[in-house]
Amino acid sequence: MKAKRIVCALLVIGAALALWNPGDGKPARAADAAAEGGDAPAAAGTPSAKLRKPAKDGSLTPAAENDRLRLYFDNRSGGVAVEDKATGSLFYSNPLGALEDAKASDAAKEELMSQISLVYNVKGKEGDLEMNSYTHAMKLDQVGWGKQEQGLTVEMVLGREEQRRLLPQQIAKASFEENVLSFIEAEREKRRILAFYILYTREDLEGAKGKELLAKYPALEKEDIYVLKTSITERDKGVLESSVKKAGYTYEKLAEDYERVGYDGDEAVFPYFKLRLDYTLQEDGLSVTVHNGQIEYDKERFNLVKMTVLPYFGAGKSGEEGYLFLPDGSGTIIGFNNDGSKNTLLTTGKLYGPDYALSQADRGSFKQEFRAPVYGIKKDGSALLAVIEEGDAVAEINGMMGNINHSWNTAYASFTIRNKDTFIQENAFEQAPWIIYEKNAYDGNIALRYFILTGEEADYAGMAGAYREYLVSEGILKKTDPPEQIPFYLDTMGAVDTMVRKFGIPTRSQAAVTSFDEAGRMLERLTGKGVSNVKLRYTAWYNGGYFHTAASGMKVEKVLGGAKGMKELAAKARESGAELYPDVDFVTVSANKAFDGFKPHKDGIRSLFQKTGYKGILNVATLEYENSVWGVDPNKIPDYYDRFAKDYATLKPEAISLSSLGDTLNSNFKNNRQVNREQSMALAEEVLAKADEAYGNVISDSGNAYLFPYADHILNLPDEDSSLSIADRQVPFLQIALHGYIGYAGEPLNLASDLRPAVLKALETGSGAYFKLNYGDSSLLKDAFLFDDVYASRFADWEDAAADLYAEMNEVLKDVQDQAIVDHEQLAEQVYKTTYESGKAVIVNYGDQEIQVEGIRVGPVDYAAVTP
Template sequence: MSTNKKRMVWVAAGVVAAFGLYQFAYGATVEPQATLGQSKIVLNKKEGAFPYRSNNYTMPEQASGAIAARTIPADYKRIGESNGLELYMASKSLAIMVKNKATGYVWSSMPADADLANANLNDEWQTAIKSPILLEYYTADEMLSNGSYLSLGGKVDKVEPIEQGMRINIEFAAIKAGLSLEVKLDGDSLTVKIPQSSMWEKGAEKLASIQPYPFIGAVHKADIPGYIFIPDRSGALIRFSKAHIQFDEPYVAKIYGTDYSSDSMDSATGRTSVPVFGVVHGTQQNGVLGIVEDGRYNAKIVAYPSGLSTDFYWVSPKFEIRYGYFQPTSKSMGGYNTFSKELLKTDRQVRYEFLGGQDADYIGMAKTYRSYLQNKGELTKEKKDKSKADIPLQLRLLGGETEASTFGAQVVPMTTFAQSKTIVDQLMKDGITNMKTVLDGWNKGGWNGKRPAEFPVESKLGGASGLKAFQKYLASKDIPLYLTNNYSIAFENSDLLNFRSDAVRALNNEINEFPYFGWGSDSFFDDIMARNINPGKALKLAKDDTESMKKLGVDGMALDWTGTVLNSDYNKKHPFTREQSANTYRELAENFKKSVKELAMYQANDYMWKYADTIFGVDNGSSQYMYETDTVPFMQTVMHGYIDYFANPSNSSSSPREDTLRMIDYGQYPSYLLTYEPYWKLRDTPSIDLLTTQYTDLEQPLTEMYKAMNQALRKVQDATIEAREVPDYGISAVTYSNGVKIVVNYTSNDYRYNGVNVKAKSFVIIGGE
């Protein structure tokens, strides 16, 4: 195809995509403003009810009777008591029970005898479920094996009382290893701890992982109504059900994502930004939230649905002690499997918070975790009255991008700084005055020309003087400007690093290296390799950049990847554990907070929230694994009213209509990725997958979407989410702390909610001033 014909095809595709985006998002009808905050947007009505029964949505709660509390057997002795809880332990099995005084409900670490008798369990799982600890270990021939307290000849060496609990010294005779298990009440929480100093090994076998009391809250089939909560992206539920398909694998997710220095590539999991999990026994009756504290940087959340290995639903943290890896011995991929000889030096602790009544659901869990972070100083509320202003829009502008050419890579200017001003001017004329303007590809070489982005500023965009002028203009409009950078990966053409010393190394001492553009359509980019940057070097690079930003007068930084991706570094000259990496990134963020007015991050893990004014690209969906029954806004409930959080760009959405309603449902602010130049100019760049970016194509749908979302969310910007009800399939009602309730109707039919009509594909606002 000739260049001219190819260009015509891309232009035509852009026009069709832009028109389709508008029509699909907003249909053809716009009504006058209705009462009670009724949206003026009426969307298409051709869908059936089936999509809203899928695990992409939240299911209505089914009414259930009161859940009967278990009786505490006589052989359980009380070992701790607080204002709200009583803690009991069985001396022989070491099983524990916790009584919630407020509700009278009893939680147990072991299923009831009747459930065990009715369960379809082989001998291995019989001993596992009756054990207080599950283990993985490496055998003498370096093979990974598993066992439990009972199967490995567990015995108690010593029992000693501690404040509000008990410390038990345990020996696993079969593998000549041992540890101490500390179980106690800490106020109205239960803590289970394994001190690092208590772990010992005297044989050839070496500990690999441990799960203490993994069956707390376990449920046989659907004998108790309720669900497991897992922190999959925005949040997901696994409801207890008697009828379900046969599952092949459990949910296993590394907290804070895969560690590419320690974990195998095939163990990569979805987004898990918070170290929590939970169980509900009867919605809004009884719940427990688990918070992984010490050891969370090297732990996983594991959840088993009924029918997979056992008839029980159960969820637990899995603390890693050692990692296995492949050690190559030749360039032809010869080598052998082995494991790290040094164990990870950290205590391991999980905290359990017990919930009752209205707080015993996933919203109550999110509120509990929100309070937990507040008390630790990791989540602070801005002292601003934002609910009197319009909601913010993330205006993400792509400046320069790199393009393959006969003479090597060159920069394609997609949005100069002068053109950026034109876009901002036009959006302000359209009534959008509250923007967070983010510049991607501001640097020499453009967006994907250099990683990390390097000063000086790209001359084809206007250079330093052009950027200064744009910054000054935005400041006059009270609009913050963010420069995007990534201090986690570097391309091999970077002048800022010495890869032998500055790149992260895996357990086998190989540099973490991967093809960054392997998916591209142009072979010019296929062999460009990226490497993870040592956290110490990343900190130095970021400090250097703060000085350059001060000279330019730029008042904001947007961190891409650096608040999200978390790796260890096994470089012997400057090693970093995963926890040390996280603390170094916290220091990096703190330094920026001292130097710039605004610090934003993309998809940040919760250890970075303390430093974030804004979080971009927050997931508003789950992974929709087969065993997941619901998607829920756990993350959004924790953050709302504390941190401004934004969705991914709406012009990259495959279903903008649904996503607009979901953003309203989840209290999430909108985002658009725009260019001044037509998007077909990206056809020979790594950003070829971007479609419909030219602002003139998107101005109308962007403005209409923003106005609808501003109408919905304007009054609740400072408020916290306090409750969420799903009265029917495809309907949600979110209650905020200031009394405002937002009811969203995803379906194709009008819905009557407490006497208020909610039109199809629309929303209403009830209450508020």
């Protein structure tokens, strides 16, 4: 059984790391509280009185240190800097020289100087608005900070009334004359002010448009009012505001006047967000926490939609050597945009894949998902890895290129606090989309952990090693104690619906693609050919087979051999040294029958528009969603598991496969039963923990990181990236992090488009041998519209080849199964080397020419194992 799972899900805020040589921005060690002006009394719209204001000299003020690192408050930006004491290198939350960046606009410069960016919406209004901590807090003198044990705290207030123009949109005539015009001495200036307003009197109510005016300006029933002309330009607004301010008019008086006339427009809404960041030094880096649930703002008027944290921490300047690391598939690296050739500004991935309670659009291209809550920046001789510790399920990870809007290349995370969705009615003519916001906002913390890497560890392999060590230290990963031979993963399918004739009438009925007895025969024949340590995953065996009803109970398909046949297969697996993993899908339902415990409108996921939600089935040929299955309300999944487990126990199982729990994570927006993604992840973990406790052997798919404490094996773990044009190279980050701790395999070898490179990929990444094979006639799959998925799965066609490939892979990898991958590197074009703890290495050559590297000859499309 796996060790403890950290209670909070993994989440990393912000970007990765910027390394700076000691020089510009060197700490002013003599700076102290007195130099900064000391503690200041709090005023409305300011941080707590106990916190000190940033110093005006823009220095770095020491706050905390440990044996390796020193933490500073950065008085330039309101952010921080971390110093590696051994090298003197500084890692800044905001780039030095950002305000002098010739490529950046004034707005971009202020973004570069921000630690927090917020997206919010005024309720009842269209469109989202943005704020950042430099423009809307630091420049307004609304940042305070204080030292904490091994760290510092920063409080900031983003937004205040003074951000809005002091310019009445509607005002009673009497108040305007008394509180503004009476204080203007020059008649010419008075006339200029009045030229910008329209005066409506009670006499106007007697005209043809009287009813319309009264509906628009109800105050006209009691008194005359001035209304600002809508045609006024921004330049004129500035001139007029100067006159109003000169008259001594205040925001307090403006609020009174708005209440008097009943005006509640955009200009009357003042955004205000007060929040706190905690920075804490760790032995090997820095932890950052935003107390998202404690952010103070007017929840009656505003929706907080999204938050970005430390978007430029460790950013690398174009012209410097370095790259971004993103968890796209197995991992991808994107070199700094030093020549300006990369014209895609932003690359984004939603962590843990799509949420099928939200609208899905056709992708246009095949894309891997982001499975691990990590990202990084490599720069010169140092690197930074960020791990999202809390908020990962609502996070998206971004890579931004320099040489486009500004000079800086960066990676960072954004967090969706409140989802929104849009809907356009079919065949609508010039209709604006409906927009609706999630009610059940995420209110947990956002927490990031940054690891500072230097020397030989400062690359993607070092980042993966740091992530592995972190997971081990948190009790999430434990070393495996594997059998002598590598695993042979065998996926086989049970029952499908197919067309048959009964009494001459065509009808659909269940047919066995691979019965329990036939699965036993496959085991016998494989073990007879020298295959051992078989992990047999059996799908489509219960509640209707491939197109199954809800897993709220269990009925073993008779056409496969029934419960007795399943028990006999389990016994045969034990006798041959194999393990049987029956697969159960608690996340989706593809068939619905009366009294099956599932009603789509009641037990399925709902969209924000209260429509039943579906998981789209992507056709990788057309890149369109051509089919769909219902998504199960995450609230129902633990109950379904408990009910299914009671029936499942009658089979006396020793293992289970929960493939969909590691692949798909949905919200549910059904009114009164809403579940956000963080809550959905906690429910999935609850089920995974129960299965791990009950059976001790769990297989799942795809590798969403919340699986790691519970899964013994992960199939279909990504072994490539999305091959985006902006990316420079795919890397096996996930495999480096997990090898020796969790068994895994990529795609089934028999379904690969090119077999030999797929075998080399498995050897390069230390994967098990994985085949998806069925005993029966493949025509059954075609009749069930599944032929495209398993077109090359006939066991008789692969029996000998699978045994031979297993023997080949086993010879290379059997003695390193429990060893971590300590290095991975590219030696030449299409030549890669993977090194294990013992010093053993595997060199693979994907090229069509023989090569010689490190004194070793490797043939075309071949490999060499090197022992120390």
